Amino acid sequence: MTEYLIAALLWISGIFTLIAAIGLVRFPDVFLRMHAATKAGAIGVISSLMALTLHFDDPAIRVRALLVALFLGITAPIVGHVLSRASLVANVPLAKNTVCNEWDGTSHEED
Numbered sequence: 001m002t003e004y005l006i007a008a009l010l011w012i013s014g015i016f017t018l019i020a021a022i023g024l025v026r027f028p029d030v031f032l033r034m035h036a037a038t039k040a041g042a043i044g045v046i047s048s049l050m051a052l053t054l055h056f057d058d059p060a061i062r063v064r065a066l067l068v069a070l071f072l073g074i075t076a077p078i079v080g081h082v083l084s085r086a087s088l089v090a091n092v093p094l095a096k097n098t099v100c101n102e103w104d105g106t107s108h109e110e111d
Helices: 002-026 030-055 059-090
Strands: none
Touching: 002 030, 030 059
């Protein structure tokens, strides 16, 4: 039964990592690319670490994997926010189909 759970977690990890990679290639601007990389990438790595802890029945490996997962879960959203804020301050252009930028008060929506 454990082997099926490990296989499912590895499939989930692969799917989310693939989604993150596709998002990095397909999204039009740095802000959307960062969102794909931080959210889907972190979920992919964390599910891979969960599979690792199930496969190896060693408390030392479980503690290390838990620490890595906690570190990634805490730092990935923070890094994504800081990098997107730095991109905004550096005037990195938004995608052409962006309808609203709430940081500068401009709106391109048609009323």
